[in-house]
Amino acid sequence: MLMRIVSVCIALAAIGCPLMAGTIAEIGDAGATLGTAQSIAILQFSLPQPADSFDFGPTVTVTGNGDGSDVDFFRLDFSTKVDFIIDVDDPTTFDTYLALLDDAGRIVAYNDDSGGDPGSSSDLHSFIGVVNLLPGTYYVAVSQALNQPFDPFNYTLTALFRPDNQEGGSLVEQGPTTSYAAVDPDDFSVGSYTMYMSYRDSQTPEPGTFFLTGAGLVAAGAYLRHRRK
Ligand SMILES: [Ca+2]
Ligand SMILES: [Ca+2]
Numbered sequence: 001m002l003m004r005i006v007s008v009c010i011a012l013a014a015i016g017c018p019l020m021a022g023t024i025a026e027i028g029d030a031g032a033t034l035g036t037a038q039s040i041a042i043l044q045f046s047l048p049q050p051a052d053s054f055d056f057g058p059t060v061t062v063t064g065n066g067d068g069s070d071v072d073f074f075r076l077d078f079s080t081k082v083d084f085i086i087d088v089d090d091p092t093t094f095d096t097y098l099a100l101l102d103d104a105g106r107i108v109a110y111n112d113d114s115g116g117d118p119g120s121s122s123d124l125h126s127f128i129g130v131v132n133l134l135p136g137t138y139y140v141a142v143s144q145a146l147n148q149p150f151d152p153f154n155y156t157l158t159a160l161f162r163p164d165n166q167e168g169g170s171l172v173e174q175g176p177t178t179s180y181a182a183v184d185p186d187d188f189s190v191g192s193y194t195m196y197m198s199y200r201d202s203q204t205p206e207p208g209t210f211f212l213t214g215a216g217l218v219a220a221g222a223y224l225r226h227r228r229k
């Protein structure tokens, strides 16, 4: 068994696999750009979930540190359609800002303050989701609240809701390519964060499912009418 664990970790060494699957510390500052983002493999998501995360699905715990100019980028590659949540807890002095980006760095969703969930001691903690994602590459960016990648007031936003039906950030329609160029140098909050990311198989029906169901009902109705004749 030990050999098996060792061999698995050798295989995962390139992505920083610890023996304790499901918990990951940022390496360096988790990359300052999308190209150098710290990759998290989907097989590093695991069950059971930490007590402070929502009962949702396989979860990975990420621990990191932030300050006024730091942006931590984590890369995820989903091969199937998923529902996804990002839950920031624990930082007592670090006021987080979360952004979810697509493979081109466009902003898909963001949140500054949606704390107060289990494990969160401050309303300044961030939360994104539940958000439905198509298969593809995504980036999760953690920064200080004053270091924001865009001005949300210029875009059409759709509210997202946590599993407990409280506010969970916003979807951004045609979001801009993210830019942290206007870095706020103020270290008004510096500290650590704990971030739980969880996914589950998408529970949003495919549009095609509706179509096939509708077509199937039409066919069944035609068959019954035919039988009655
Ligand atoms: Ca960092
Ligand atoms: Ca939480």
Ligand SMILES: [Ca+2]
Pocket (backbone or CB within 6 Å): 095, 096, 097, 112, 113, 123, 124, 125, 126, 145
């Ligand atoms: Ca915040």
